[in-house]
Amino acid sequence: MKLTTAGIPVGFDREIIGIVTRNTLPPESRPNHIFVGDCDPTDTTGYRGLLTTSDLGGGLPACPLVHRVRETNYLKSGDIVVMEPGSGFVRSLYRPADKHNSIFVTERCNSNCVMCSQPPKDKDDIDILAERNLELVRLIDPAPEYLTITGGEPTLLGERLFTLLTALRDKMPETAVHILTNGRRFAWPEFTRAFTAVCHSNLSVGVPLYSDLANDHDYVVQAKDAFDQTVMGLQQLARQGQRVEIRVVLHAKTVGRLPQLAEFIYRNLSFVEHVALMGLENIGYTPRNITDLWIDPYDYQDQLYEAVRALRQRGMNTSIYNHQLCVLRPELWKYAAKSISDWKNIYIDECASCTVRDDCGGFFQWATKLHSEHIRAVL
Numbered sequence: 281m282k283l284t285t286a287g288i289p290v291g292f293d294r295e296i297i298g299i300v301t302r303n304t305l306p307p308e309s310r311p312n313h314i315f316v317g318d319c320d321p322t323d324t325t326g327y328r329g330l331l332t333t334s335d336l337g338g339g340l341p342a343c344p345l346v347h348r349v350r351e352t353n354y355l356k357s358g359d360i361v362v363m364e365p366g367s368g369f370v371r372s373l374y375r376p377a378d379k380h381n382s383i384f385v386t387e388r389c390n391s392n393c394v395m396c397s398q399p400p401k402d403k404d405d406i407d408i409l410a411e412r413n414l415e416l417v418r419l420i421d422p423a424p425e426y427l428t429i430t431g432g433e434p435t436l437l438g439e440r441l442f443t444l445l446t447a448l449r450d451k452m453p454e455t456a457v458h459i460l461t462n463g464r465r466f467a468w469p470e471f472t473r474a475f476t477a478v479c480h481s482n483l484s485v486g487v488p489l490y491s492d493l494a495n496d497h498d499y500v501v502q503a504k505d506a507f508d509q510t511v512m513g514l515q516q517l518a519r520q521g522q523r524v525e526i527r528v529v530l531h532a533k534t535v536g537r538l539p540q541l542a543e544f545i546y547r548n549l550s551f552v553e554h555v556a557l558m559g560l561e562n563i564g565y566t567p568r569n570i571t572d573l574w575i576d577p578y579d580y581q582d583q584l585y586e587a588v589r590a591l592r593q594r595g596m597n598t599s600i601y602n603h604q605l606c607v608l609r610p611e612l613w614k615y616a617a618k619s620i621s622d623w624k625n626i627y628i629d630e631c632a633s634c635t636v637r638d639d640c641g642g643f644f645q646w647a648t649k650l651h652s653e654h655i656r657a658v659l
Contacts, residue, residue: 281623287331287349289368295408296344296363297373297415298328300355312419314363316355329363331355331370346370360419362412373416380621381424383413385444386432391462392502393488395529395573397564400432410440414447423452428460435465435475442478449480456482458525463487464506466513476520484523484553487514490534492544500533511548518551525554529561531573535580542587546594555591557584558619559602562650570650578607578654588615605640607652613639620644633657 298314305313310326317332324330324341336347346368355361360374374381386409389400427448434441448457457480466472487510490500494507517524526545528534534541538557545555559577560566566573584600591598592615600612601619608616618641626645631637634657643651 282351282354283372283623285349285351285354285370287333287346287368287370289363289365290336290340290345290347292329292344292363293365295365295412296329297412297419298361298363299419300357300359300361302355302357314361316352331361331363360416373412374420375623376422376424378622379426380428380623381426382428382430383416383444384430384432385409385413385434385437385441388436389431389433389462390436390464390503391433391506393565394500394502394533394569395531395560395564395566397561397566398430398432399564406437406440410437410444413444417444417447417451420452423455426456426458427452428458430460433465434459434461435471439474442474445475445478445480445483449478449483453480453482456484458484458486460486460527462501462506462510463513463517464503464509466516467509469516472513472516472520472522476517476522484525485517486525486527486556488527488529489514489541489545489549490528491537492541493537496533496537514549514552518549524552525556526552527556527558529558530577530580530584531560532575533573535575535583538580538583539586539590542590546591546596550594550596553597555596555598556601556619557587557598558600561602561644562646563644567649574650576607576652576654577603578652581607581609581612585609585612588612602641602644604643604652604655605636606634606656606658607654616641618642628655630655630657633659635659 299312300316301313302317307326313327314329315327318334321336321341324343327343329344330341331349331352332347333349333352346363358376359372362371362373386406387401387403489510491497497507498504514524588598598615600616603616605613605616620641624645625642627642636658
């Protein structure tokens with residue numbers, strides 16, 4: 281599914297964020313909208329911007345413009361996009377028709393995970409993205425059922441994160457907000473107290489933990505003392521009454537001690553409300569490290585079964601993400617969630633005749649390059 285396009289920008293030097301409309305609006309309804317399509321350039325007054333595949337070099341409209349855009353067919357009325365000056369880049373920020381929408385807050389991170397799907401960049405983007413995201417929250421209407429805050433590492437925003445959470449709390453209190461974070465900064469009690477002081481009643485935090493051994497976890501995230509900080513952060517969050525999920529990405533460096541990690545979680549972190557055991561996503565850093573990371577999911581069924589059994593027997597809510605049903609033991613199927621975001625979810629040719637396809641989570645779209653050798657239709 282397409283999320284970006286580009287063209288030639290004219291008439292603006294700051295980001296333009298607006299709601300897509302493909303219909304001509306009355307003047308009083310235009311201020312929050314970006315018109316997408318062909319229109320009379322003399323009838324664009326009041327719109328935030330205009331996106332068109334046409335060349336309007338000879339008849340410029342009365343609003344910021346990106347013209348000669350490569351493609352706009354995927355943009356629907358109600359989508360929220362940002363037009364970037366200089367590059368003419370147009371990025372989709374929110375699509376009300378999707379179940380999985382996220383707020384991206386920074387490309388910076390204080391970890392450097394060997395399988396990171398969004399490799400961090402050392403760039404000063406926090407201020408501009410903070411401003412963009414506050415406007416995004418203001419424009420979203422109606423409120424969605426669910427939103428994810430992601431990065432990069434969201435806690436690097438500091439007080440700007442609290443401002444964003446406050447805006448979400450006030451604008452859409454019923455929306456379930458899930459923050460994906462490495463959890464390390466929560467080891468500092470004063471930060472955790474400030475975070476939970478926002479009092480967002482529908483907020484949960486997802487934190488990765490990759491091993492019960494500190495050295496193994498620190499290797500995966502490529503950061504010294506990360507294990508200690510993460511565990512301390514989880515405990516600080518629990519002390520403040522914050523809802524927490526643990527996420528474990530399964531690959532050759534983590535599956536060997538998966539049953540021991542399950543035991544560690546129960547013994548030390550039994551307060552978490554959910555444990556997600558997640559299949560590897562072959563993007564970002566993973567392809568360059570694939571020799572060290574890849575293990576066919578079919579081949580770690582013993583460890584996965586033991587971990588799920590140990591957690592479930594002790595009453596801990598446990599799910600399997602990003603796995604196909606045909607590579608899982610049938611007794612694990614009831615724990616397998618359809619977790620892959622709709623914009624990057626596909627099924628391959630082998631799935632066409634499968635009788636459980638509707639219950640299966642399918643693949644990431646880049647699975648055409650690498651997936652289990654045991655994919656087969658369940659007949």
